[in-house]
């Protein structure tokens with residue numbers, strides 16, 4: 001499928017979480033058109049075996065590529081971990097940008113900080129994450145916490161509720177007062193950042209990889225001569241299972257960080 005600078009950018013996530021990355025890309029590249037494909041029907045990915053995640057991701061990305069996207073952004077830590085190698089081998093003619101937990105900025109906030117990484121069970125169990133953890137093991141004490149069930153709150157649009165506070169209290173209470181910063185290693189989690197902050201302690205910095213991923217997309221488009229000239233007027237289309245949650249998608253896209 002031919003591509004040029006006027007072609008859209010394809011963005012993939014298992015559900016609505018990747019909209020936390022999409023909103024950063026829209027801010028940074030307001031002239032670009034985006035097709036956001038969220039596979040809510042098969043979500044959650046984070047509790048599935050890597051092989052199944054790879055197949056589902058490949059299937060959705062083929063759908064995006066068939067629509068002529070000029071680049072693919074995998075706005076999902078779990079899918080990046082399981083499938084980025086296969087995706088880069090499959091789509092050799094376009095930039096394929098992934099996301100991983102933002103450990104790099106998190107370990108630099110002080111001398112040997114204690115960093116709590118919240119991610120899906122699939123991400124923390126993957127080889128890719130193990131390598132990342134090893135890379136920073138001498139600079140920080142990294143605590144990796146799989147959070148099964150957390151993405152479902154965001155999929156339901158439940159960003160602030162007593163049930164969410166209860167869930168987070170059970171999960172995070174053991175770490176309160178014991179960590180220097182928190183990394184949100186799943187793209188759904190930035191939408192519950194306020195609730196996480198309330199539970200872990202308001203002064204604790206909370207980081208995620210969405211801004212870095214948006215900047216990486218811009219660099220890769222520029223390097224391939226695929227950046228669009230215009231500076232406004234870009235569009236966003238929602239496809240896949242999330243198309244049935246258009247109202248929630250639009251709300252999340254407008255949600256302030």
Ligand code: DGL
Nearest residue numbers: 014045046077078186187
């Ligand atoms: N949004 C995804 C991530 O960044 C995963 C959510 C899921 O499907 O479990 O890891």
